[in-house]
Amino acid sequence: MQKRVFFTHRFLPYWLIAPQIAVTLVFFYWPASQAVWQSFLLEDAFGLSSTFVGFENYRTLFSDASYYQTILTTLVFATAVTLISLSAALLLAVQADKPLRGATAYRTLLIWPYAVAPAVAGVLWLFMFHPSLGVVARGLRHLGIAWNPMLDGDHAMILVVLAAAWKQISYNFLFFLAGLQAIPKSIIEAAAIDGARPARRFWTIVFPLLSPTTFFLLVVNIVYAFFDTFGIIDAMTGGGPAKATETLVYKVFADGRLGGDLGGSAAQSVVLMIIVIGLTAIQFRYIERKVTY
């Protein structure tokens, strides 16, 4: 971690590192510690004074049935998004890994959704599935489905999952493709000589060899579904109808802004921080080991 050769200078290194440390302290540590501190406070109804209440906010939070509902919603959402986008991306990556004409063009045509803002992705999908004017909604009605994500919580959930998965496919595709290209062709050829058919080769050789990539993407996708989908949900459903699409991050936002429940919102933030720390730790542990098969 340290160079053998280095410079010695009394003040220069501090000047170099000062801007980053300053921004980090002011905009990361200070607010994070505020959140932790606030989670132990209870504000009165007018926000004029606050008293220290220990773990009261946490106790309220974890005795609230609606919080568990939100956790469940988040888990359903994250699982669905991860499964759909990972499997779609794997299917496409396996095809693109074959020696096809125009393989690079395919890659270009599949990776650009990464650049679409989550909120914009939400608006695009809302436009297609809007109950009164969407093109796809029109088709669904012809099929006899009473499609209305504005009123039906399940429909709303399906909609946000589709939009969130759509946006993540390109990312997963790129990493799967890189993972597939790193598998030595000789192994696959050897299996073919032994008489293994393509499907068998995929499940017994390619897929296990791909497991480090898959595991890495699993963690990244869960983090994405937890934290980076705020824009999608806010643009499409605003957490509704009846909180059917309210994830943990969205609830922090909604409770702090609408409810004015700063202590409760802060306690939720702290719970989220713990989740992020856990996920990051898993990610780093994995990176240390690198290969798991």
Add this chain to the structure above:
Amino acid sequence: MVEHSRFRTVTAHAILWIGIAIVAFPVYMAFIGSTHEASVIANGQMPLTPGPLFVENYYRTIFIGSSGSTREPVSTMLLNSLVMALSIACGKIAISIISAYAIVYFRFPFRMTAFWIIFVTLMLPVEVRIYPTYKIAADLHLLDSYAGLALPLIASATATLLFRQFFMTVPDELVEASRIDGAGPFRFFKDTLLPLSRTNMAALFVILFIYGWNQYLWPLLITTRDDMQTIVIGIRKMITTADALTEWQIVMATAMLAMLPPVAVVVVMQRLFVRGLVETEK
């Protein structure tokens, strides 16, 4: 691959084309929507082919704006987004490259403390500390300003770690050689290290530009004035809760314009983009 069966190749092409079609369909519909009249869309009778109002709708979107809740023309929002994305990308690269330089090439008390202070921020995404950060920005009078949009998002552990990792691979002989030539730490940084880091900086820039352009939650909180809105926030505000008032043709034209710059960056600088994506995730 081993087999060269015609059937398998055709299937692969077919699956890829279906995938591309599904991926592109929402954007195609947005484009179609942006070329029709408001009433055609509102009736739910929008056809699957472009309408006649392409020039008119885009002209109105860019220079006049929607008549709904946000009245700023989209050109203002595009400018705001551009300023924000560029300052986040350049700011992050600038402060992380110098801090990585200090951490790798100097020995000083509290070096590791500084490193860990930066490292831990990986675990504090803006979404989990949103209100306290907002309050601090308000106390510092950063609301409705470009500094407020960019500064809190500028510190990045990822960029610092990336540069650190890269500096560790730079041969020590280069430092020794430039020392013999009489260069101090400043000269070494400017004449040797910066030119070597060019590709890394460019790759990082592509990723960070997209990151900055697509920010949503933070600009949503920190901007109250219409003329400080970024385009991503502007779209959201054009969709009014009373459905009848939403001008969908303008919303869709704005969506197209909001996607254009980051998508163009990805497509044009594809190689740098892929490199940046893979390296920032290490």
